[in-house]
Amino acid sequence: MQEDPSIDTKRVLIDGQWTRASDGSAFEVFSPSTLQPIAAVPKCTRDDLKRAIDAAKTAAKKMATMPVGMRALLLKKAGEIAESRKEEIARTIVQECGKTIHEAREEAWFSNIHYGDAAAEVLRHRGEVVPSTAEQGATSAGRIEGGAAKRILVTREPVGVAAVISPWNWPSDIPNIGLAFGLAAGNSVVLKPSSYTPMSGIMLAEIYEAAGFPKGAVNVVTGSGSEIGDALVSSPDVNAVVFTGSVEVGEQITRKAGIKKLVLELGGNGPIVVMDDAHIGHAVEASAVGAYYLAGQCCTAAERILVHQSIHDEFVRKLVDRSRKVRVGDPMLEDTDMGPLNNEPSARKVDAHVNDARERGAKILTGGHRKGLFHEPTVIDDVTPDFLVFQEETFGPVAPITTFSSLDEAIELANATQYGLTAAAFTSSLRKAFLLAEGIKAGSVNINETTNYWEQQAPFGGSKKSGLGRELSKWVMDDLTDIKTVTIDIEKVLDH
Numbered sequence: 001m002q003e004d005p006s007i008d009t010k011r012v013l014i015d016g017q018w019t020r021a022s023d024g025s026a027f028e029v030f031s032p033s034t035l036q037p038i039a040a041v042p043k044c045t046r047d048d049l050k051r052a053i054d055a056a057k058t059a060a061k062k063m064a065t066m067p068v069g070m071r072a073l074l075l076k077k078a079g080e081i082a083e084s085r086k087e088e089i090a091r092t093i094v095q096e097c098g099k100t101i102h103e104a105r106e107e108a109w110f111s112n113i114h115y116g117d118a119a120a121e122v123l124r125h126r127g128e129v130v131p132s133t134a135e136q137g138a139t140s141a142g143r144i145e146g147g148a149a150k151r152i153l154v155t156r157e158p159v160g161v162a163a164v165i166s167p168w169n170w171p172s173d174i175p176n177i178g179l180a181f182g183l184a185a186g187n188s189v190v191l192k193p194s195s196y197t198p199m200s201g202i203m204l205a206e207i208y209e210a211a212g213f214p215k216g217a218v219n220v221v222t223g224s225g226s227e228i229g230d231a232l233v234s235s236p237d238v239n240a241v242v243f244t245g246s247v248e249v250g251e252q253i254t255r256k257a258g259i260k261k262l263v264l265e266l267g268g269n270g271p272i273v274v275m276d277d278a279h280i281g282h283a284v285e286a287s288a289v290g291a292y293y294l295a296g297q298c299c300t301a302a303e304r305i306l307v308h309q310s311i312h313d314e315f316v317r318k319l320v321d322r323s324r325k326v327r328v329g330d331p332m333l334e335d336t337d338m339g340p341l342n343n344e345p346s347a348r349k350v351d352a353h354v355n356d357a358r359e360r361g362a363k364i365l366t367g368g369h370r371k372g373l374f375h376e377p378t379v380i381d382d383v384t385p386d387f388l389v390f391q392e393e394t395f396g397p398v399a400p401i402t403t404f405s406s407l408d409e410a411i412e413l414a415n416a417t418q419y420g421l422t423a424a425a426f427t428s429s430l431r432k433a434f435l436l437a438e439g440i441k442a443g444s445v446n447i448n449e450t451t452n453y454w455e456q457q458a459p460f461g462g463s464k465k466s467g468l469g470r471e472l473s474k475w476v477m478d479d480l481t482d483i484k485t486v487t488i489d490i491e492k493v494l495d496h
Contacts, residue, residue: 008039010198012222013205014048015055016215022047027223029198032098032340032373033331039096041198044223046231049190052219053237056161056188059216064158064186066214071184072119078180078211079115086112089172089203091332096197097171098339098373099294100331111172111204113456117473118180125185125477127155132487149491156481158186159261160239163232165192165225165253167244168342169297171200177471178242178263178480179204183217185480190238191220192229196343198222225249233257240480244299246393247418247465254468263469263479265461267393268299268421270451271414273436274315275407276308278426279448284318286424286450291399292326292377293452295338297346299466300422302451303394304383306413309403316381316401320365323377323399340373341396347373350396353389354378357400360387367397385416393419407432411439420463424451443467 007028011018020026021042028037042048063071082089086108093104132150162182166175175191182189193201205220221228233241233253240261243253250266272290274283290302307315331339341347347370354368357380367378375397383390383400390400404410414423424446425436437445443462446453454460459470469479 007037008199010039010041010202010222012042012044012048012202013209013218013220014052015219016209021045021223027195029096029196031095032342035372039199041202041222044221044228046228049221049228049231052190052221053161053232053235055216056190056219057237059188059214060158060160062214063183063188063217064160066186068122068186071186072122074211074213075115075119075122075180075184078207078213079112079119081207081210082112082115085203085207089200092199092203093172093197094331094339096199097168098331098342100336100339101334103294103339104331107170107173110456111176114173114176114180117456118184121181121474121477122184125156125474125481127153129153149489151488151490153486153488155484155486156185156478157484159480159482160187161237162187162189162240162242162261162480163192163235163238164189165229165232165241165243165245166194166201168194168196169294169299170244171197172204174244174265175201176204177476179208179218181476182240182242182480183208183213185477187240187480188217189219190232191218192225192232193220193222195223195225230256242471242476242480250465250467261469261479263461263471263476264467265299265471266421266465266467267419268301268451268462268466269303269391269393269417269419270300270422270424270442271304271306271440272302272451273410273414273423273425273440274305274307274311275410275425275427275429275432276310277428277432278308278311279428280311280315280318282448283426284315284322286426287319287399288322288326290424290450290452292323292338292397295341295375296397297342297395298452299393300452300454301395302399302424304390304413305399305401306404306410307401308410309405312401312403316365316379319399319401320379323366323379326377328374328376338377338397341370341375342373344373346395347375350375350394350398353387353392353394353396354380354398356388357383360384362387362400385413391417407435411436414440418465421461421466422446422451422454424449424453443470
């Protein structure tokens, strides 16, 4: 495509150089609000990707031998640069993702936390000394002589080259987990951002380059997932893949990646369980936040709301009232509560789920329509487990309500999908809280809090088909390093 002087023209970072695609091709990025092009971004080729991986492979040796204190200093410097650009980061997120400016500022804050957290974590991410269990003088099979003289050291080493493939719904925060903690661990990184939101990924690369990381330590390639994404995960020179996205793509990655480290944060279908003794006002607010934050386009969204039959009518009435107060509009305006869906394929999926519920006889109590990519906050009642909106990840501003009559039934319904990322439950009973937390199969269960709540110092990830590994803090550092055991016989060491 020819360059349009009216829109921003971006470059990608490969081996320390800001460049176009090798064949000059590019693609346009569109605003979900206006549906107008806002930038032209390189459509990288496999040759471009190979250069990026080769550069990362070379840089990985420098990163591995860089003192951890220096890595921490560079990360802190990157954090300072990012903080000086936080409003620019937020506005870029609004432009290409469609989040409201308030949501985007929150994401910029989350993204900028990772620099300091990774800098701190690398200084305490240590190995250990373990005792030898071999007996002195033992000679039987599997035993080693002189066990009392052995010293066993367990260390952690960088894996090498990490591929980070990021989604469009958190285009700065999510990729920066893999970037910050991957670099802290001593790896180099090749980032492939979503084609819907590549500008945020490019901005991250700008920040790391400005902070002074070695040439090739951070590379960003943009373009087709089926073209360069597949080649990236299957490359023998890539040692780890950090991916956030759908279950379907995650399963493809596990087949194509081969034997390498995988951190996969996949889809969610988070239930909120509202028990008969719940504080209804708090549960309604949490359900609204879970269903309508980022127009429901979060992997942690409240995709199913399970309500005890004894409080159903009051809960539904209050949720409908709350939903009708959500202000939908231009995400750049300070008083907007909810912006558009990000893209037409996502919007069509929301339409399909709402239409399926309507055709099956569910009640659409409010909403149910969209104009362009702006979808109304929607409450659907009388949803049963055979509905698409119950079984699949809707990824839109839809609050489907299913009733239950007992604690056991609530847990059974909560577990009745292939997903297990986040869940929430509201109750005034400590006994019920523990039984719900223990019975629901999910990576995180929040009691008296929305599904959209997480902690930066706690592990984040899913069970069942919602993923492999964990993100954040020491847990992602563990997944981006290899364990090495070193055994030393101190009696056979020649002292000089």
